[in-house]
Amino acid sequence: MNKQLKTSTFFLMMLCCFTRLLGQDRVLVEAESFQQKGGWVIDQQSFPVLHSSYLMAHGMGRPVKDAKTYVRFPKKGTYQVWIRTKDWAPFPVGPGKFKVQVDGKPLAPTFGESGDSAWKWYSGGEVRVDKDSVELVLQDLTGFNGRVDAILFDATPKIEPPNELTALDKLRNELLGLRTNRKEMGNYDLVVVGGGVAGTCAAISAARLGMKVALIQDRPLLGGNNSSEIRVHLMGDLDKSYYPKLGRIVRELDNGDPGNGNPDAKEYGDARKFAIIKDEKNISLFINTHVFEAEAENNTIKAVIGRDIETNQEKRFTGTYFADCTGDGTLGFLAGADFRMGRESKQETGESFAPDKADDFTLGTSNLWASLPVDSATTFPETPWALPFSDEYHIDEEKSDWQWETGFGNFNTITEAEQIRDHNLRAIYGNWSYLKHHKPEKYAKRALAWVAYIGGKRESRRLMGDHILTQMDVQEGKVYPDATVTATWTIDLHFPDKKNSLYFPDEEFFAGTKHVRVAPYTIPYRCLYSRNIHNLFMAGRDISTTHVAFGSTRVMRTCGMMGEVVGMAAFVAKKYQTSPRGVYQKHLPEFMGMIKGEEGGVSVQPKYMQQ
Incomplete structure (x- = not known):
């Protein structure tokens, strides 16, 4: 679909969305749905808290281009305007100032400078609407990350819209028809939630084995921390594996080593990742889709619900197996999977690097x-x-x-x-x-x-599997019968830099570490599926480890190999109509044969590498 047709289609969708409001007195505009973003960007990172994405003016100190959209009104008349925003750095007045224009006329207030760090509705005064549709403009004044969640036009008496989340969700559902307009996206053998390196490798691995795969990513790019949005280079070795055929998909995605934070976005291989996925006929890719709900029954996931971070279209995906590759353990959490977050105590794990008391400390x-x-x-x-x-x-x-x-x-x-x-x-x-x-x-x-x-x-939830990898597993190089991914990274646990702590106590933003080197060791397959959700795999930094062991398993080449393993395990599970645990209990020799690349196994290499 060409760009002009996409724009026209999106414009019609927006008009249709508001057409259903005929006879109502309120019009809600989600800022992320603006047709022309200008220099504003969509931020969905706080969806678990806000239940919404928002627009942000990320100009690095230079005002960004205006964001514009057209709003269709159910009737002419006078409307009270409400803007949902915040002052993100109120010291005492923050930098994120912006103006709002309705039909070419700026509203009187300047927003984003209230001195209040909470998200809430601010009055923009009244406007007279004498047309079926009017232009709405967001004008950034500073380039320092002003942000807008939504704009509400209300023709009823002046009553402030709700800030309480349940009531706000009800308002969104009522005015946008989120649930009633939900789309069914089909049924899949494997639904992979999270399009970082781990999730992308899991999707490719399963698809090359003939499985029908949905790959769902909540950003416009694949690769997660390795994308040009974040720009972290891939670490961990592939050439020291006990199973040399593991890691070949990771190699395909690897665009070289540009280091961390390189200013050249092309160095991080966004186009390469998309091209590889595009060539996989068994993968259906859904970018810009944040999964926020899981339908589970008898500890089995039946479906996941995602929302487009730009259009707010809700989508429902059903599947046989699911893989949580979100990093945050989002899908597992939504489905009720057992998880941990923070550090275990030395008494609980027996690890010499664990603290004396368990706490909420995580890497930053x-x-x-x-x-x-x-x-x-x-x-x-x-x-x-x-x-x-x-x-x-x-x-x-x-x-x-x-x-x-x-x-x-x-x-x-x-x-x-x-x-x-x-x-x-x-x-x-x-x-x-x-x-x-x-x-x-x-x-x-x-x-x-x-x-x-x-x-x-780096760290958030870790979903618990039938095996929890520990410091002793890592340092002693224990080889279990279900040994799969070979990991090589040090035990790399960050802490606040001492000098930074001296000048910014409890506000640290600079880290130190002490690398504890380890010999190559293996991660058991039992770390890659949930111990209590029967059809849930995981790959990436949310696998089943202690905090200490996580310090070594979390790097992206290692996480990518986890994804490759999950794809193979899903194939075996489907073949025998069993669970991820059933693969371990009943079909381990065949599964391990695939991991080892033994003759008779099914190749997960692309065709050009099979020659």
């Missing part, structure tokens, strides 16, 4: 950034709302690396993902402003080229 989230040289001196605004830097403490770097990290138990990496990202932005912009104003000899002719607004997460 990074937002990487990079600057580039420019021909002439550039300016950057003062940032009184950002973290304060000084001659005594600042970070003298032209680009970031993994150390720019927030979390460490001070934030919940799932429910506070927005706050973590915003804290990272306050650190990045504050430090860059200091460098520009106080080190002109080095930074005058440099400009920010790229700042990630999607957080690169």
Whole structure:
């Protein structure tokens, strides 16, 4: 479908959406559904908390182009306008200012500078509507991450719309018809939720074995942390595997090693990943689809529900088997899978690296950034709302690396993902402003080229399987009968950098680590399926490990091999109409034969590699 036809179709969809509101007195516009985004971007990272995506003006200190859309009204008349937004950095007034225009006329208030960090509705005053449809415009004033969730036009007496989540969900469902317009997307042998490296490899592995696969990703790109939205390079070795044929799909996706936070987006191989998926006739790809609900019965998943992060169209997928490759363990959590989050105690696990007491500490989230040289001196605004830097403490770097990290138990990496990202932005912009104003000899002719607004997460939920990998498994190299993925990364557990803690106590954004080297070891297949949800696999950083062991298993080449294994296990499970556990209990020799690539196994190589 060409771009013009896509735009026309989307415009008609939006008009149809509002046509059903004839006879009603309220019109709700979800900001992420604007037809022309301009320079605004869609952020869905806080969907578990907000139950919605939103638009954000991510301009790195330069105002972005206006976002525009047309709104159809059920009747002419006077409407009260409400804008749902927040001041993301109220110190005391934050930087995310923006204006709203209705039919070419700006509303009186300036939004995003209230000094209130909570998401809520703000009054925009009244407007007179004398047309069937009017243009709605979001005008960014700063380029510093102003954000809009929704705009409500209400012709009834002035009553503030609800901020309580249940009531807000009811309002959205009523005015947008989310549930009544839900689409059935079909039935699949394997539904893979999460299109990072692990999920993409799982989908390819299963599809090449003849399974009908749905691959669902909540962003516009595949690759997760390895995509150009986050830009983390692939780590972990493939050439030290006990099973040398494992990792071949990972190699196909691998676009080389550009390092972390490279300003050149092409280096991260987005097009390569899409091309490989496109060539797989058994894969149906659904990008921009956030799974927020699971239908489960008798500890078995029947279907998952996703919502398009741009159009808000809800989609239902049914399947025989499901794979949670979300990183956050989202699908497992929704289905009621057993999980852990945080650190186990030394008494519980017997691990020497575990703390004396269990706690909520998790590895943090990074937002990487990079600057580039420019021909002439550039300016950057003062940032009184950002973290304060000084001659005594600042970070003298032209680009970031993994150390720019927030979390460490001070934030919940799932429910506070927005706050973590915003804290990272306050650190990045504050430090860059200091460098520009106080080190002109080095930074005058440099400009920010790229700042990630999607957080690169390391740790959140870990879904529990029939085996929980431990520090002893990793360090002693135990080889179980169901040994599959060979892992090689160190036990790499991050903690706040001591100097950063000294200057920003309880607000750390910079990490340190101590690598504990290990010999290549194997991960049992029993870590890759849920112990209590009968048809749920997992691959990626949410597999069944302790916090300590997770420090080694979490890197992406290793996670990709997990996906390859899950694809093979799903094939065996389908062949014998059994569960993921049944593969281990009843069909382990055949399954392990596939892992080993023994003669008689089914190849999961692409045709050009089988020659």
